Amino acid sequence: MTSTPSVDCLTGARRPLxxxxxxxxxxxxxxxxxxxxVYQRLRDEHGPVAPVELEPGVPAWLVLGYQEILTVLRQEQVFACDPDNWSAHHxxxxxxxxxLRPMMSPYNNAYFTDGERHRRLRAPIDGGMARIDQRAMxxxxxxxxxxxxxxxxxxxEADLVVDYAAVVPLLAVAxxxxxxxxxxxxxRIALMNSFAWGADAEAARRRVMTIFADVVAARRAAPADDLTTFLVQHPNLRDDAEIFDTMMLTLVAANENTATTIAQTLRLMLTDERFAGRLRGGRLGVDDALDEVLWRDPPMTNAPARYALRDTELGGQPIRRxxxxxxxxxxxxADPRIHPIGQAWLEVGNRAHLSWGAGPHACPAQVPARLIVRTAVETALHLLPGVRLAIPADEVPTVPSPWGRSPAALPVRxxxxAQESDEH
Ligand code: HEM
Known part of the structure; x- marks a missing residue:
């Protein structure tokens, strides 16, 4: 197919999406x-905001520039999270x-909400995260x-994605x-099945809701020192549906992103000699390694999404409502405008990356997320001395997705x- 250039060659004006x-x-x-x-090619062709296709016939703007992303994330009066503002739905x-529907359709939780309603639904999550006892966790x-x-x-032998990285985060937050x-x-199994296609998905969704309802009822009867009790007692959540939706959002957001970050950290460890050297007794610790992953290969490679509430301009492109x-x-x-010397991840201690997001929707769980990743990576290194990747590094498969580049498997040997006997 021939493409329409994004700039009108007669007038020099940029074309709308x-x-x-x-x-x-x-x-x-x-x-x-x-x-x-690929990002550099898009930058060269279009500048810091490039038109892309999400699926055949479904266009969107891909924001490539560091400053431009901050502009979008901080101006919710112009760029909303609620997918109901996306013209494609109408x-x-x-x-x-x-x-695209699972990630770009309206849902009743903080992630897909803006303004006052977002602040009301977000406060219980922030409060719950702040109350986590880090040593106990x-x-x-x-x-x-x-x-x-x-x-x-x-x-x-094992698959460190399927057997480990994909298992730990949800159980840790549960x-x-x-x-x-x-x-x-x-x-964990019910949540996984609830996102699959087919008849079992509905049964799995019902099972998730029953698990939530049971624990909520139990904490209402007998409060405990946990996140469920905190949500049950929070004045901002008006009914059980809002409590369940908040539990669901927290667990789902925790699961995918943290699993991918553990997998990416382990992947680097197993495939990059420089990185492996650092992790195993080198000058830098696991925290530095994790920062490097967050700079270079964050779990949300392309995060969906914001929706323009009015016509505006961004990075020279005409954004339409x-x-x-x-x-x-x-x-x-990796925006070249913020890294004059390139290779940002080598600047030890620099955490100015955007991998937690920014603005009102920035990840509320940065501290527990780091804790889970660090503990998972350290424990694997400690308990599996001599672990090696069982396939060539360039054959590590990636989960097909427009949003991320998560390793689908990390087969290791x-x-x-020897297992400890139960009979002591
Ligand atoms: C390394 C792991 C993680 C990364 C890189 C990460 C990254 C992010 C990012 C980029 C966003 C903002 C998305 C946007 O603005 O559109 C976000 C939102 C969120 N994250 Fe995380 N996250 C991680 C782990 C977790 C964990 C462990 C939890 C829960 C325990 C969590 C809970 C949430 C929630 C509830 C939101 C929505 C906040 C809102 O919309 O106000 N995340 N995360």
Whole structure:
């Protein structure tokens, strides 16, 4: 297909999104060996805000510039989170079966809400995160990681994504909600199944809701020192539905992003000699390693989304009311305008990356998220000495998605670790 240039060659004016064709698919930035190469090509062609295609016939702006992303995230009176403001929901351009719907449809929680309503729903999450006892959580996460590793340590081989990174975060956060370990495990499976296609998904969603309803009823009858009790007693949450929606948002946001960050940190450890050297007794600690991952390969490569509430201009592009803007966090972290010497992740201690977001919706769980990742990586390194990747580094598969570049599997081998006997 021939593409319509984004600049009118007669007038020099930039064209609005609806007039552009032949756009780069967003997945070209995630399903490729070097996303920065693709981002740079888009920058060269369009500047810090580039038109892309989310799915065939569904265009959006990809914000590549560091300053431009901050402008979008801080101006919620112009760029809203509520997907109901996206024109594609109203002009029929979004197919009913579109895979964009889960991330770009309105839901009743803080993430998809703006202004006063967002502040009301967000305060209980902030309050709950602030009350987490970090020492107690670190101990609980270390015990959980040890148990999970114990389930495969004797085998001498494992998939550190499927067997480990994908398991730990949800169980760690479910534990803070006061769910018993076996209920946490059941919740993890039910949540996974609830997002799949097919008849089982509805049953899984009902099971998730029953688990939430049971723990909420239990804490109402007998309060405890946990996140569920905090939400149940919070005056901002008006009914059980708002409590369940807040629990769901927190658990889902915790699960995907933290699992991916653990996987990316382990992946670097196993595939990058320089990084592995650092982690295993080198000058820099796991915290520095984690910062490097957050600069270079954050879990939300392209975060959905904001929706323009009025016509405006951003990075020289004409943004029209109802346009969707995708936050190119990986691109912005490497914006050449903020890194005159390049290689931002080598500036030890610099945490000015955008991987937690910014503005009113910035991740409320930065402290517990770091704690989970750090503990999971440290525990794996400690308990699996000699762990090695079982496939060539460039064959590590990636989960196909326009939003991220999460490793789908990290098959490893290690000297089998003898299991401790229960009979002491
Ligand atoms: C390394 C792991 C994590 C990363 C990189 C991360 C990143 C982010 C980012 C970028 C956003 C903002 C998205 C936007 O503005 O559109 C966000 C929002 C959020 N995150 Fe995290 N997150 C992580 C872990 C967690 C954990 C462990 C939890 C819960 C315990 C959590 C809970 C949330 C919630 C509730 C929101 C929505 C906040 C709002 O809309 O006001 N995240 N996260």
């Amino acid at each position: 609806a007039e552009l064709t032949g756009l780069t698919p967003l997945v070209a930035t995630t399903m490729c060996p070097d996303p920065q190469h 002009d029929g351009s979004l197919p009913a079966e579109s895979l 670190r101990r609980a996460v270390a015990a959980l990681c040890t148990e999970v590793i114990g389930s495969f340590a004797g085998r001498g 534990d803070r909600f006061g769910l018993e370990p076996e209920v946490g495990r059941e919740l 109802g346009d969707a803007l995708i936050l190119g966090l990986t691109a912005a972290n 290690f000297p089998p670790v």
